[in-house]
Amino acid sequence: MIDMTLQIIDDFNIIIQTLYILLFIVLIFFGQRIQFHLSLMEVGGVLRHLAFLKDTAIKMTIDELKKYSTDKDLNKRFERLLNSFMIMPEAADPSGIVKKIEHIVNIREARFLDDLKRLITSEIEESKVRNLSNMVEATMALNIIYKIIQHYYLLAKKTKNFFIMAQLQMIVPLIFNEAKSYLQALNAFKLGTPIGDSIGPLIVHKFIQHSDTKTIEYKKEYVKDTDVYVVERNGRIFYVIKASGPGGNVGKPGEAIKKVINSLKKKNEKIAGIIMIDAALKLEGEKTGEVAEGVGAAIGGIGVEKFKIEEIATKNKVPLYAIIIKQSLMEAITTIKKEIADTISDAINRVDRISNEELPEGNIILAGIGNTIGVP
Amino acid sequence: MISNLILQFNSFELLILFAIALVFFFILLTDIKKQGKRMMLINPEIKVQLICKECGFKEIRDFREGDYISKEPDEKCEKCGGEKYIDIIYSIVKQEKTRQS
């Protein structure tokens, strides 16, 4: 009896050992292939989630458009809008490229808005059209993200390329977070609430509305989509620039600053400096709603407006001051968080301090940079 | 006696193996759960703070479509009946204690 048990245990041990060795051999020769299939499964899962996010976004946008449109070809027209693209100018000869980029971007914006307006059949406010266009743009971003990830996924699968798949696997969690942000952004655009990026326009709006500030002049649509307020505060004149709200819109602050400086120069008036307020991406670990000061043109986007501001400031030797409010990408494109909104008075105090202590005599230009959705 | 010892030892070893396998299984399970949570979308609560122009009384209510900063909705102050304006709009995200999105 005992002998037999011992025999069985011996056999069992031999089997286990053989399995161990076999496992090593399999892992040595097929390890990478197994890894590849595991990656394929993981990336495939994320891709399905991305498709879900994209489809949800498309459905949300079409549902919202349907509220204002009786167009029978709505789906078709929307699809055309969704798949529209913009080709950047050739950069091999970079002189004067910003002008070309600006031209292309302007055409794209105008055409995009016109297409959208043609789609809408009922009478609605301009601000609502802007919010709808923001919705379509967020959907476009999601669509592009999905298409690109799908492209690399299928490419890696087709060529059985482990290294494309490994890179994809490393990057998809980050991409997925970004995609999630865009879907959440859609909700904010639909409702028309201010977003984290609206903090710049929001601060300058509160600056104008402040009890110590006296509005002297209000120039609506000073340049396209951008308003200028001439105000007096603590005995100093401010030219306050912000995009026209409350629709979702970033305006043309660069163009506005250029025009203000040129008109002031014509009148032989002094320009003390430019203060720009903008949302900035925080690093992981940094606190949301941290306010920081620095110098330079605090403005994101494609670079046209930044170029203009830097050019006109350099030409006229006007100092450029920047105040930034830190937040993550998710926070920047979704409804403004309390921590971010709470920075308003701090930022206004900083503007006061800079204008009272640092800037010489003359007019001050204050620009609130960002999407002015929900802020008139 | 000796064989019993071997038998015991073997089952003990197996038990450890099982325990290790179980631990790995649970790690995998929580990982999948975490991933599921990461995939979830949280709809934030959007609040509006209104201030009375007359007496400065503050009131917080839920966001309604069409609200924007400095808008004067058709709502009267509860204290003095004065007109109100929207001071600020913000969202509150119920966040978990440790994990960041």
Ligand SMILES: [Zn+2]
């Ligand atoms: Zn009151």
